[in-house]
Amino acid sequence: MKPVWSEEALRIHQRQWDASLSLDDFVASYPRSAQKALKAVLEGAIEYGESWDIDLPFDSGGGEQIWIRSMGRALWVDGKVIRLFGAFQDITGPKVVEQQLNRGAHAAGRARKLGDVNPNSHASSAS
Numbered sequence: 001m002k003p004v005w006s007e008e009a010l011r012i013h014q015r016q017w018d019a020s021l022s023l024d025d026f027v028a029s030y031p032r033s034a035q036k037a038l039k040a041v042l043e044g045a046i047e048y049g050e051s052w053d054i055d056l057p058f059d060s061g062g063g064e065q066i067w068i069r070s071m072g073r074a075l076w077v078d079g080k081v082i083r084l085f086g087a088f089q090d091i092t093g094p095k096v097v098e099q100q101l102n103r104g105a106h107a108a109g110r111a112r113k114l115g116d117v118n119p120n121s122h123a124s125s126a127s
Helices: 009-010 023-028 032-048 090-116
Strands: 051-060 063-076 082-088
Touching: 009 082, 023 090, 032 051, 032 063, 032 082, 063 090
Parallel strands: none
Antiparallel strands: 051 063, 063 082
16 A cells, blocks of 8 residues: 655654655654554554554654654445545644643652642641
8 A cells, every 4th residue: 555645744744745655664753662553553454444543752853752643544445445544633732731731640649648748638827
Protein backbone atom coordinates (compact mmCIF):
# COMPACT_ATOMS: atom_id res chain seq x y z
CA MET A 1 0.00 0.00 0.00
CA LYS A 2 1.60 3.25 -1.17
CA PRO A 3 0.91 6.19 1.15
CA VAL A 4 -0.26 9.56 -0.11
CA TRP A 5 0.58 12.35 2.33
CA SER A 6 -1.29 15.62 2.66
CA GLU A 7 0.65 18.85 3.04
CA GLU A 8 -0.88 19.25 6.51
CA ALA A 9 0.24 15.78 7.63
CA LEU A 10 3.78 16.56 6.50
CA ARG A 11 3.66 20.00 8.17
CA ILE A 12 2.58 18.50 11.51
CA HIS A 13 5.35 15.92 11.25
CA GLN A 14 7.76 18.71 10.28
CA ARG A 15 8.74 17.00 7.04
CA GLN A 16 9.42 18.50 3.65
CA TRP A 17 7.16 17.44 0.83
CA ASP A 18 8.33 14.06 -0.38
CA ALA A 19 5.90 12.02 -2.46
CA SER A 20 8.18 8.99 -2.08
CA LEU A 21 8.02 8.88 1.74
CA SER A 22 7.31 5.21 2.48
CA LEU A 23 5.19 3.92 5.34
CA ASP A 24 8.30 2.32 6.88
CA ASP A 25 10.21 5.63 6.72
CA PHE A 26 7.22 7.39 8.23
CA VAL A 27 7.05 4.96 11.17
CA ALA A 28 10.83 5.21 11.62
CA SER A 29 10.52 8.99 12.00
CA TYR A 30 8.75 8.44 15.36
CA PRO A 31 10.73 7.79 18.55
CA ARG A 32 11.39 4.11 19.22
CA SER A 33 9.02 4.24 22.20
CA ALA A 34 6.10 5.08 19.85
CA GLN A 35 7.01 2.92 16.85
CA LYS A 36 5.61 -0.33 18.28
CA ALA A 37 2.19 1.21 18.98
CA LEU A 38 2.09 2.92 15.58
CA LYS A 39 3.04 -0.31 13.78
CA ALA A 40 0.32 -2.19 15.69
CA VAL A 41 -2.47 0.22 14.69
CA LEU A 42 -1.30 0.30 11.07
CA GLU A 43 -1.07 -3.49 10.88
CA GLY A 44 -4.54 -3.80 12.44
CA ALA A 45 -5.91 -1.37 9.86
CA ILE A 46 -4.19 -2.98 6.86
CA GLU A 47 -4.80 -6.61 7.84
CA TYR A 48 -8.19 -6.43 9.58
CA GLY A 49 -9.69 -3.07 8.64
CA GLU A 50 -9.57 -1.82 12.23
CA SER A 51 -10.06 1.90 12.82
CA TRP A 52 -7.64 3.76 15.10
CA ASP A 53 -7.37 6.76 17.38
CA ILE A 54 -3.99 7.07 19.07
CA ASP A 55 -1.86 9.79 20.69
CA LEU A 56 1.89 9.48 20.12
CA PRO A 57 4.99 11.49 21.00
CA PHE A 58 7.01 12.77 18.07
CA ASP A 59 10.50 14.29 18.08
CA SER A 60 10.88 17.11 15.58
CA GLY A 61 14.07 17.52 13.64
CA GLY A 62 14.96 20.45 15.90
CA GLY A 63 14.82 18.32 19.05
CA GLU A 64 11.41 19.56 20.18
CA GLN A 65 8.97 16.90 21.38
CA ILE A 66 5.41 17.31 20.20
CA TRP A 67 2.32 15.10 20.55
CA ILE A 68 0.36 13.90 17.54
CA ARG A 69 -3.11 12.39 17.48
CA SER A 70 -3.79 10.06 14.57
CA MET A 71 -7.28 8.84 13.71
CA GLY A 72 -8.40 6.81 10.75
CA ARG A 73 -10.21 3.92 9.18
CA ALA A 74 -9.88 1.46 6.33
CA LEU A 75 -11.76 1.31 3.05
CA TRP A 76 -12.88 -2.20 2.12
CA VAL A 77 -13.56 -3.33 -1.44
CA ASP A 78 -14.42 -6.92 -2.33
CA GLY A 79 -13.48 -8.16 1.14
CA LYS A 80 -10.06 -6.55 1.39
CA VAL A 81 -8.60 -3.27 2.58
CA ILE A 82 -7.54 -1.11 -0.34
CA ARG A 83 -6.99 2.24 1.34
CA LEU A 84 -6.54 3.89 4.71
CA PHE A 85 -8.07 7.29 5.43
CA GLY A 86 -6.94 9.31 8.37
CA ALA A 87 -6.12 12.60 9.96
CA PHE A 88 -3.37 13.99 12.15
CA GLN A 89 -3.63 16.68 14.80
CA ASP A 90 -0.91 18.43 16.75
CA ILE A 91 -2.20 18.00 20.32
CA THR A 92 0.92 19.22 22.11
CA GLY A 93 -0.88 22.01 24.04
CA PRO A 94 -3.64 19.84 25.55
CA LYS A 95 -1.18 16.98 26.19
CA VAL A 96 1.19 19.27 28.15
CA VAL A 97 -1.74 20.46 30.31
CA GLU A 98 -2.83 16.83 30.86
CA GLN A 99 0.69 15.86 31.95
CA GLN A 100 0.89 18.83 34.35
CA LEU A 101 -2.46 17.89 35.89
CA ASN A 102 -1.36 14.28 36.27
CA ARG A 103 1.90 15.36 37.96
CA GLY A 104 -0.06 17.62 40.33
CA ALA A 105 -2.51 14.85 41.21
CA HIS A 106 0.37 12.42 41.75
CA ALA A 107 2.17 14.90 44.03
CA ALA A 108 -1.03 15.52 46.02
CA GLY A 109 -1.50 11.78 46.47
CA ARG A 110 2.06 11.38 47.71
CA ALA A 111 1.60 14.26 50.14
CA ARG A 112 -1.58 12.68 51.56
CA LYS A 113 0.24 9.36 52.03
CA LEU A 114 3.02 11.13 53.89
CA GLY A 115 0.51 12.84 56.14
CA ASP A 116 1.45 16.31 54.96
CA VAL A 117 -2.10 17.02 53.89
CA ASN A 118 -5.21 15.95 55.72
CA PRO A 119 -8.25 16.64 53.54
CA ASN A 120 -10.52 16.41 56.61
CA SER A 121 -8.77 19.07 58.64
CA HIS A 122 -9.55 22.75 58.42
CA ALA A 123 -7.17 25.53 59.23
CA SER A 124 -8.36 27.69 62.06
CA SER A 125 -6.92 30.82 63.53
CA ALA A 126 -6.52 31.38 67.21
CA SER A 127 -8.64 34.21 68.60
